[in-house]
Amino acid sequence: MTDSQRLAARVNEVSERELLERIFPRLAVLGSPILGPGDDAAVLAAPDGRVVVSTDTQTEGQDFRLTWPNGYRTAGADVGWKAAAQNLSDINAMGAVATGMVVSLTLPAETEVAWVEGLADGLVEAIVGLGAPGCTVAGGDLGLGGELSVTVTVLGSLEGRAPVLRSGARPGDVVAVAGKLGTAAAGLALLEHGPRYAGLGEEARGVIRAFCRPRPPLAAGPAAARAGATALMDLSDGLLKDGDRLGRASGVVLDLDPAVLAAHAALLAGPAAAVGAEPLRWVLGGGEDHGLLAAFPPSSHLPEGFTAIGSVVPPAGGPGGVAIGGRPAEPSGWDHFAR
Amino acid sequence: MTDSQRLAARVNEVSERELLERIFPRLAVLGSPILGPGDDAAVLAAPDGRVVVSTDTQTEGQDFRLTWPNGYRTAGADVGWKAAAQNLSDINAMGAVATGMVVSLTLPAETEVAWVEGLADGLVEAIVGLGAPGCTVAGGDLGLGGELSVTVTVLGSLEGRAPVLRSGARPGDVVAVAGKLGTAAAGLALLEHGPRYAGLGEEARGVIRAFCRPRPPLAAGPAAARAGATALMDLSDGLLKDGDRLGRASGVVLDLDPAVLAAHAALLAGPAAAVGAEPLRWVLGGGEDHGLLAAFPPSSHLPEGFTAIGSVVPPAGGPGGVAIGGRPAEPSGWDHFAR
Numbered sequence: 001m002t003d004s005q006r007l008a009a010r011v012n013e014v015s016e017r018e019l020l021e022r023i024f025p026r027l028a029v030l031g032s033p034i035l036g037p038g039d040d041a042a043v044l045a046a047p048d049g050r051v052v053v054s055t056d057t058q059t060e061g062q063d064f065r066l067t068w069p070n071g072y073r074t075a076g077a078d079v080g081w082k083a084a085a086q087n088l089s090d091i092n093a094m095g096a097v098a099t100g101m102v103v104s105l106t107l108p109a110e111t112e113v114a115w116v117e118g119l120a121d122g123l124v125e126a127i128v129g130l131g132a133p134g135c136t137v138a139g140g141d142l143g144l145g146g147e148l149s150v151t152v153t154v155l156g157s158l159e160g161r162a163p164v165l166r167s168g169a170r171p172g173d174v175v176a177v178a179g180k181l182g183t184a185a186a187g188l189a190l191l192e193h194g195p196r197y198a199g200l201g202e203e204a205r206g207v208i209r210a211f212c213r214p215r216p217p218l219a220a221g222p223a224a225a226r227a228g229a230t231a232l233m234d235l236s237d238g239l240l241k242d243g244d245r246l247g248r249a250s251g252v253v254l255d256l257d258p259a260v261l262a263a264h265a266a267l268l269a270g271p272a273a274a275v276g277a278e279p280l281r282w283v284l285g286g287g288e289d290h291g292l293l294a295a296f297p298p299s300s301h302l303p304e305g306f307t308a309i310g311s312v313v314p315p316a317g318g319p320g321g322v323a324i325g326g327r328p329a330e331p332s333g334w335d336h337f338a339r
Numbered sequence: 340m341t342d343s344q345r346l347a348a349r350v351n352e353v354s355e356r357e358l359l360e361r362i363f364p365r366l367a368v369l370g371s372p373i374l375g376p377g378d379d380a381a382v383l384a385a386p387d388g389r390v391v392v393s394t395d396t397q398t399e400g401q402d403f404r405l406t407w408p409n410g411y412r413t414a415g416a417d418v419g420w421k422a423a424a425q426n427l428s429d430i431n432a433m434g435a436v437a438t439g440m441v442v443s444l445t446l447p448a449e450t451e452v453a454w455v456e457g458l459a460d461g462l463v464e465a466i467v468g469l470g471a472p473g474c475t476v477a478g479g480d481l482g483l484g485g486e487l488s489v490t491v492t493v494l495g496s497l498e499g500r501a502p503v504l505r506s507g508a509r510p511g512d513v514v515a516v517a518g519k520l521g522t523a524a525a526g527l528a529l530l531e532h533g534p535r536y537a538g539l540g541e542e543a544r545g546v547i548r549a550f551c552r553p554r555p556p557l558a559a560g561p562a563a564a565r566a567g568a569t570a571l572m573d574l575s576d577g578l579l580k581d582g583d584r585l586g587r588a589s590g591v592v593l594d595l596d597p598a599v600l601a602a603h604a605a606l607l608a609g610p611a612a613a614v615g616a617e618p619l620r621w622v623l624g625g626g627e628d629h630g631l632l633a634a635f636p637p638s639s640h641l642p643e644g645f646t647a648i649g650s651v652v653p654p655a656g657g658p659g660g661v662a663i664g665g666r667p668a669e670p671s672g673w674d675h676f677a678r
Contacts, residue, residue: 039504041393043392043497045388045390049388053383055441056480089379091380103394144398153392
């Protein structure tokens with residue numbers, strides 16, 4: 001097969017070995033684990049005798065569309081970036097640093113090899129672009145299936161620290177966030193209901209990029225741990241829903257400041273106007289920005305990347321949860337299994 | 340919702356939290372990692388400062404059917420068992436011991452909650468039944484999708500030993516196997532082409548069980564490492580194909596003894612007669628038994644569970660591979676991407 005034929009090839013036109021030989025060299029820029037792809041399993045360093053682990057699947061039709069209603073076509077690199085970013089975010093949310101990932105791909109027979117190569121490039125771009133320099137792609141699995149899906153499992157190191165859980169927030173703590181709020185939801189709304197992608201300006205394209213290639217603040221998780229954060233979690237399902245989880249896990253209420261929420265919403269006025277949406281709903285309920293929600297002890301100096309968004313108050317007899325300006329708020333956001 | 344309603348429920352009729360609350364208690368029998376499910380990531384011990392990792396996806400329609408042509412209905416517990424067993428086998432094949440796994444499930448909306456509970460039970464049954472006492476289910480991910488798929492990522496400990504790779508076999512070594520050869524392929528043939536399951540006898544049901552619930556010999560991997568095995572791999576794609584991989588990785592030829600192969604084939608005479616198949620083809624080309632293929636130094640005392648099946652010879656100018664009775668053999672077996 002010549003190189004030009006290969007560029008056009010679909011995955012059922014090449015052997016598994018050929019496909020792997022197209023993928024592995026693209027990952028080599030990341031450096032090497034103790035033992036990389038090619039044997040029955042990989043071996044990674046776990047320098048402090050513990051390993052943090054998280055896994056997440058993205059499925060075509062559920063988590064992304066190959067072609068969106070506004071005409072945007074999802075690149076393989078978008079899917080690879082997002083699969084890596086989501087999982088890197090979970091490691092970040094423990095205050096840990098990623099050490100490596102393994103990737104399992106399920107591919108429809110007609111998937112183009114070039115699209116899969118793009119996916120591998122997207123993994124690398126996210127790892128490099130988001131700042132996870134010690135992270136390698138240590139191995140994976142390839143199989144055919146009716147729908148495209150990508151499962152990434154990422155490992156991380158706590159670097160000798162305790163993991164920062166969801167359960168440690170205490171009344172009097174400062175509630176803070178790092179990263180964007182509602183921007184990915186704005187991007188999703190444009191993809192689903194917005195004007196044609198080809199005619200969009202830079203601001204609109206930017207929020208679409210925030211959905212397709214989220215940017216978890218990977219320096220902020222370890223920084224929060226070093227600064228003594230009492231609780232930390234990934235904002236993947238929306239501020240109110242994730243805030244409710246953190247509040248219940250800690251047995252406290254996170255009381256959010258309406259003025260700060262409004263300031264975040266104001267940043268999304270342009271995209272909101274384009275689709276006739278209320279941007280505060282995106283800030284409160286939009287998922288997949290992969291910022292961090294944290295609690296810090298009273299009068300902490302917040303680490304770089306975090307801004308205060310409220311305070312922790314007692315649960316007032318309930319199980320804990322989230323409030324806005326002192327009023328209990330209904331958690332909303334994503335539930336993959338909601339009716 | 341009452342308990343009886345819950346038993347009949349489908350996954351889109353319950354919240355993600357309810358579904359997780361039905362699954363987690365079933366996993367608790369396995370003991371606890373440093374940090375288990377419920378936070379952004381789990382934390383497992385990595386006692387020797389390294390961690391072995393492997394990942395594998397099973398997809399409905401590719402790796403299993405919910406209902407087979409012979410009428411056998413795949414239980415959730417079958418899928419859970421096999422997903423765990425396949426991955427435990429990869430850890431075994433490094434000479435390592437499993438310490439934990441994370442599981443990502445993609446479920447069609449109409450999947451019954453009871454089927455998912457069965458899958459969780461199957462994970463536990465495999466971990467306990469195959470003898471992986473230090474292994475926990477540390478976390479996971481749930482999502483909806485058009486087809487059912489299960490990705491397991493398993494972590495393991497080398498217990499201070501070097502990993503046993505595919506690349507260390509040397510001329511003069513003894514080739515040995517642990518576990519079954521061709522039995523899962525016999526089971527697959529009965530599922531696809533055999534008489535109705537309801538009328539089958541115990542021998543036929545046994546080979547179907549070997550396909551649905553493979554039994555990797557988990558004591559044999561670490562035993563091989565302790566005994567000085569020079570090469571070790573999982574037999575997942577068939578003896579000739581996997582043997583060819585090991586031979587090429589080591590730059591040697593694995594010369595298999597035809598009399599031993601015939602003895603393995605004779606064990607499958609009953610199922611072979613039922614579907615008019617040649618059992619030696621199953622022994623040579625059948626995948627998914629998840630036994631081990633190993634090379635040991637000359638005149639080694641083979642560890643328990645291994646039997647000799649041939650010897651390692653020089654590559655005779657070629658890249659290495661596999662032979663039978665001195666004659667080069669064409670590798671066959673599974674290639675998920677073969678035309």
